[in-house]
Amino acid sequence: MSKPKENIFDFKLFKRLFEYIKPYKVVFSGLVILVVLLAVFSAATPYITKFAIDDSIAVKAEEGFLFYIMIMLAILILQTVFQLLFIYYASWLGQNLVMDVRVKLFDHLLRFKMKYYDNSSVGVLITRAVTDMERIADIFGQGLFMIIRDLLTMSVVFGVMVYTNYKLSGIVFVMLPLLLYATRIFQKYMKKAFEEVRNEVSNLNSFVQERLTGMKILQLFTREAIELKNFKEINERHKKGWVKTVWYNSIFFPLADLVSSVCIGLVAWYGGLNVVLEGSSVSQGVLVSFIMYIPMLFRPLRQIADKFNTLQMGMVAATRVFKVIDTTSQIDDTGTHVADAFKGHITFDDVHFSYVEDEEVLKGISFEVKAGETIAIVGATGAGKSTIINLLNRFYEIGDGVIAVDGINIKDVTLSSLRTQIAVVLQDVFLFADTILNNITLNHPEITEEQVQQAAKDIGIHDFIMTLPNGYHYNVKERGVMLSSGQRQLISFLRAYVTNPSILVLDEATSSVDSYSEQLIQNATDKITKGRTSIVIAHRLATIKKADKIIVMEAGEIVEQGTHKELLKKENGYYKNLYEVQFLQEEVA
Numbered sequence: 001m002s003k004p005k006e007n008i009f010d011f012k013l014f015k016r017l018f019e020y021i022k023p024y025k026v027v028f029s030g031l032v033i034l035v036v037l038l039a040v041f042s043a044a045t046p047y048i049t050k051f052a053i054d055d056s057i058a059v060k061a062e063e064g065f066l067f068y069i070m071i072m073l074a075i076l077i078l079q080t081v082f083q084l085l086f087i088y089y090a091s092w093l094g095q096n097l098v099m100d101v102r103v104k105l106f107d108h109l110l111r112f113k114m115k116y117y118d119n120s121s122v123g124v125l126i127t128r129a130v131t132d133m134e135r136i137a138d139i140f141g142q143g144l145f146m147i148i149r150d151l152l153t154m155s156v157v158f159g160v161m162v163y164t165n166y167k168l169s170g171i172v173f174v175m176l177p178l179l180l181y182a183t184r185i186f187q188k189y190m191k192k193a194f195e196e197v198r199n200e201v202s203n204l205n206s207f208v209q210e211r212l213t214g215m216k217i218l219q220l221f222t223r224e225a226i227e228l229k230n231f232k233e234i235n236e237r238h239k240k241g242w243v244k245t246v247w248y249n250s251i252f253f254p255l256a257d258l259v260s261s262v263c264i265g266l267v268a269w270y271g272g273l274n275v276v277l278e279g280s281s282v283s284q285g286v287l288v289s290f291i292m293y294i295p296m297l298f299r300p301l302r303q304i305a306d307k308f309n310t311l312q313m314g315m316v317a318a319t320r321v322f323k324v325i326d327t328t329s330q331i332d333d334t335g336t337h338v339a340d341a342f343k344g345h346i347t348f349d350d351v352h353f354s355y356v357e358d359e360e361v362l363k364g365i366s367f368e369v370k371a372g373e374t375i376a377i378v379g380a381t382g383a384g385k386s387t388i389i390n391l392l393n394r395f396y397e398i399g400d401g402v403i404a405v406d407g408i409n410i411k412d413v414t415l416s417s418l419r420t421q422i423a424v425v426l427q428d429v430f431l432f433a434d435t436i437l438n439n440i441t442l443n444h445p446e447i448t449e450e451q452v453q454q455a456a457k458d459i460g461i462h463d464f465i466m467t468l469p470n471g472y473h474y475n476v477k478e479r480g481v482m483l484s485s486g487q488r489q490l491i492s493f494l495r496a497y498v499t500n501p502s503i504l505v506l507d508e509a510t511s512s513v514d515s516y517s518e519q520l521i522q523n524a525t526d527k528i529t530k531g532r533t534s535i536v537i538a539h540r541l542a543t544i545k546k547a548d549k550i551i552v553m554e555a556g557e558i559v560e561q562g563t564h565k566e567l568l569k570k571e572n573g574y575y576k577n578l579y580e581v582q583f584l585q586e587e588v589a
């Protein structure tokens with residue numbers, strides 16, 4: 001978490017937020033005018049009351065009294081209308097501004113490279129995109145304008161009081177600094193407590209999000225009790241943060257009430273004495289108006305402290321959101337070559353790569369895949385097979401070496417055209433909580449249902465999809481829980497196939513599926529790799545045998561290359577060894 005700032009206002013941050021207000025200048029200006037009008041009107045009622053008392057009530061003069069009442073009524077009506085407009089448009093402005101910031105944030109998140117996500121907590125990012133945004137909206141909906149309105153009201157009231165009777169005002173001036181000082185201290189403590197709360201909200205979000213995603217594992221390993229304990233601890237810290245704010249509130253507000261009441265008491269006492277004294281400047285009307293003014297001066301002050309909290313929570317949230325927006329973690333997209341269609345000749349030339357500095361995962365990889373060929377990559381777990389996939393798509397930047405397609409360095413190709421031409425089927429299939437159709441097209445506007453059905457027929461999975469209730473419109477629910485892993489794989493094959501990519505990268509699933517699904521998957525694999533350059537991280541012997549070339553990887557290096565037959569001939573070869581340990585049984589079976 002960033003170090004809490006000592007100053008109450010972060011002007012730089014405000015300047016930045018005001019950039020987002022520019023499109024709503026008219027509403028903003030209207031709000032400023034309303035703020036001024038509301039401040040003036042709120043001071044008017046006691047002022048007119050003073051005249052009503054002194055000119056009509058005290059001297060028992062009937063004429064003019066109705067006039068004062070009518071003016072007060074008119075002010076009341078206008079005040080109500082202005083108040084309504086003010087509250088509505090202040091929130092309207094906050095929500096509109098936040099909508100724009102949220103879109104900007106999400107647009108940014110969509111472009112971050114994988115490395116950013118490797119090091120970020122999803123829960124924290126969700127907090128930024130959802131909860132923090134509401135806090136930013138509150139800056140305008142409940143914080144800033146209200147503070148300005150209160151400050152202006154106080155200034156106007158203050159001015160009118162001094163103008164009316166400076167001696168009585170003197171009593172108020174003596175008491176006011178006391179409350180100001182208490183407000184300042186209160187506000188400082190509240191800021192700290194709110195930062196604690198915000199932190200714990202982020203922690204709660206990431207904890208819950210992660211546990212819900214991994215619920216199966218928790219239940220399989222019966223970790224419910226432990227996780228509940230961990231959850232209770234974070235929850236406890238969250239509660240403590242909130243209770244602190246409640247504690248500060250419960251000290252401050254009664255104290256503020258006390259100061260206000262004492263002040264009224266003093267004014268009533270001193271003013272009252274003066275009213276009865278001959279020749280005093282304090283009339284009954286002045287005394288009553290002062291008793292009306294004092295709460296108008298003290299109450300906003302209390303509320304300002306409250307609004308400052310809102311403002312500060314909003315500022316903390318805005319600082320965090322802008323921190324994400326300011327993060328430049330995109331993959332460089334400076335390439336200018338637009339790849340309409342690749343022939344599919346891939347070369348890796350002495351490619352070095354590390355996810356974490358100084359821990360090289362690929363140590364000078366060189367290989368070639370000719371257009372239309374299928375190569376299989378095999379090797380022990382952690383050898384670096386999936387990393388090759390990550391690099392071809394430019395999910396990560398390579399350290400040294402060159403990766404080229406059709407002789408063009410992939411860095412020189414625009415990122416979107418590169419990724420459009422290379423379809424990837426990952427081992428862990430991710431499905432969205434949507435229909436099968438939308439999971440296949442990923443909402444691409446130009447892929448029609450007919451095309452999807454034809455593609456499904458081509459790779460032999462149309463019949464399977466039609467067996468599902470609602471067929472292509474079957475909703476697979478979150479992460480595709482309504483489908484088996486084999487079925488999910490078939491959907492992901494279709495997702496890749498329907499885009500008609502020039503190059504296909506396939507990470508074969510290791511999980512075993514029933515023989516019917518296995519057959520469907522085999523057929524689909526044959527169909528989608530046929531005639532198109534394919535790189536398959538192979539776990540099935542059938543795929544490996546059919547490959548034009550096998551690349552054997554070991555600890556970040558290519559240790560052997562060749563066809564199945566060629567590699568088996570190598571005495572004590574890596575592949576021969578792997579085959580005997582891993583695949584021989586499969587073949588015998």
Ligand SMILES: Nc1ncnc2c1ncn2[C@@H]1O[C@H](COP(=O)(O)OP(=O)(O)OP(=O)(O)O)[C@@H](O)[C@H]1O
Pocket residue numbers: 118355356361379380381382383384385386387388
């Ligand atoms: N996102 C990441 N951040 C840091 N290190 C990573 C990341 N992904 C993989 N690695 C490391 O890189 C090495 C190679 O991983 P890779 O996933 O390429 O292996 P693999 O050969 O595909 O393994 P498997 O067959 O188990 O999928 C491993 O040591 C792994 O720990």
